[in-house]
Amino acid sequence: MRRRTVVPGNLQELLNSADDSGPDERGPAAAPARGPAPRRATPYEEFAFELPRGYVDDNGTVHHSGAMRLATARDELRPQIDLRxxxxPAYLSVVLLSQVITRLGTVSDVHAGVVERMYATDVAFLQDFYRRINSEGHTRAAVTCPHCEGSFEVDLSGGRLGES
Known part of the structure; x- marks a missing residue:
């Protein structure tokens, strides 16, 4: 494993260079301008979610279901060099979420512009969801019933309110 010292001047170089797994088989000419193509997440690394409000696309279709993959160190470093x-600095979460959301209904290309047009409620949900799967490794939350004060867990990735 190689060690590299990251200083502000070479952060972009570090992000553009090949990782420790070896060179990119596609070669430098095949790399897209936005950076390397996102790698496919395995089922273990991907978590399904249901947005509270839903993303409304340009055709008026509301998309509630989606999936988010676990973040890599590169995912967290790349927004630091983004001009936006x-x-x-508040734009960091928009860029970060756009990198880790792998599916959003039938939307095939989830980019920063898609996240920008989401309702604030959904962005807040996704920020919490990101924190849970990347820090805690699961999507469950401990809750207490306000009526009986019983404690139990709920899965935040589960269905819409009122559905079973």
């Missing part, structure tokens, strides 16, 4: 994040 440098201009507005």
């Amino acid at each position: 994040v440098k201009e507005n």
Whole structure:
């Protein structure tokens, strides 16, 4: 395993270079301008979710279901060099979420523009969902019933309210 020192001047170089698994088989000419193509998540690394409000696409279709993969160190480093994040640090979560959401209904290309157009409720849900799967490794939350004060767990990735 190689060690690299990251200083502000070479962060972009580090992100563009091949990781420790070896060179990219496609070669440098095949790499897209936005960076390397996202790798496919295995079922263990991907978590399904249901948005509270739903993303409304340009055709008016509401998309509730989606999936998010576990984040890599590269996913968390890349937004640090994004000009939009440098201009507005609050934009970091938009860029980060757009990198790890693998599916959103029938939307095939989830990018920052898609996340920008989501309702604030859904973005807040996705930020919490991201934190749970990447920090805690699961989507369950401990809750207490306000009426009987009984404690139990709920799965945040589960169905819509009122559905079983």
